[in-house]
Amino acid sequence: MTARYGSAHRPWRDGDVVMVCLSAVGGVVAIAIAWYGADRSAVLHHATGWLNLAVAGFAVTAIGIALWLLRGRRAVGERRTTLVSLDPGETEPAGEASRPAVDDTPELVRAVGMQRVHRPECPLVAGKQLETVDQEDGQACGVCLV
Amino acid sequence: MDLVTKLRSQWDRLLAVATAIAAAGTLVAGWFGVSGTPYPAEQLPYLISGGVGGLFLLGISAALWLSADLQDEWRKLDRIERAIRERAS
Numbered sequence: 001m002t003a004r005y006g007s008a009h010r011p012w013r014d015g016d017v018v019m020v021c022l023s024a025v026g027g028v029v030a031i032a033i034a035w036y037g038a039d040r041s042a043v044l045h046h047a048t049g050w051l052n053l054a055v056a057g058f059a060v061t062a063i064g065i066a067l068w069l070l071r072g073r074r075a076v077g078e079r080r081t082t083l084v085s086l087d088p089g090e091t092e093p094a095g096e097a098s099r100p101a102v103d104d105t106p107e108l109v110r111a112v113g114m115q116r117v118h119r120p121e122c123p124l125v126a127g128k129q130l131e132t133v134d135q136e137d138g139q140a141c142g143v144c145l146v
Numbered sequence: 147m148d149l150v151t152k153l154r155s156q157w158d159r160l161l162a163v164a165t166a167i168a169a170a171g172t173l174v175a176g177w178f179g180v181s182g183t184p185y186p187a188e189q190l191p192y193l194i195s196g197g198v199g200g201l202f203l204l205g206i207s208a209a210l211w212l213s214a215d216l217q218d219e220w221r222k223l224d225r226i227e228r229a230i231r232e233r234a235s
Binding site: 011028038068 | 186187190191193194195198199201202205206208209212213216217219220221223224226227230
C-alpha cells in the first residue's frame with residue numbers, strides 16, 4: 001500500500017519531491033531574473049516584459065505546489081479508503097474467524113421475559129432483572145456478541 | 147516531549163510560519179517601495195520583488211503547512227494499519 005505512494009513517513013513519491021523542488025527553484029530563479037532585469041530597464045515597455053517573466057515564474061511554482069498537494073491528498077484518501085475497506089476476516093488470527101464470538105464468553109445473561117442473550121456488561125441489559133443462561137438459550141445480542 | 151524535540155518534530159510548521167512572516171514583510175516592503183516613486187518604470191521592480199516575491203513566499207508557506215497536515219494524517223494511517231496487522235498476526 002505504501003509502495004505506490006512514497007514511504008511510511010510521507011505520502012509522496014521521490015518524483016513528486018523532485019517536481020515540487022524544481023518548480024519552486026524555477027520560480028525563484030524566474031522572479032530573481034525578472035527583478036534584476038526590471039531594475040535595469042529604464043523604459044516601461046521593457047520592464048513590463050520582465051514582469052511577465054516574474055508572473056510566469058510564480059505560475060510555474062503555483063502549479064507545482066498545487067500538484068504536490070493534490071497528489072498528497074489523493075494518496076491519503078486512497079490509503080484511508082483501503083484501510084476502511086479492510087476485510088475484518090482477513091485481519092483476524094487464523095482459526096478465530098470461523099469460531100463463534102460467544103465461545104470465549106464465560107457468562108451470559110438474559111433479561112427476564114426477553115429473547116436475546118447478552119454479556120453481563122452489555123448496555124442493553126443495564127438495570128434489568130437478569131438470569132444466567134447458556135448460549136443456546138436465546139438469540140445472540142447484535143451489540144455485545146458480534 | 148521537551149521543547150527542542152517538539153520544535154524538531156514541527157520544523158515544517160515553524161518554517162511555514164517563518165515564511166509567512168517573511169512574505170508579509172516582503173509585501174509591506176514592496177508597497178513602501180512602490181508608494182515612494184510616481185514613475186511606473188521605477189515601481190515595477192518593487193512590484194516584482196515585493197508583490198510577486200511576497201505571493202511566492204506566501205504560497206510556499208501554505209504548501210509547507212498543508213504538507214505537514216498531510217504527513218501527520220499519513221503517519222496516523224500508518225500507525226492504524228500497523229496496529230491492524232499486529233492484531234491479525
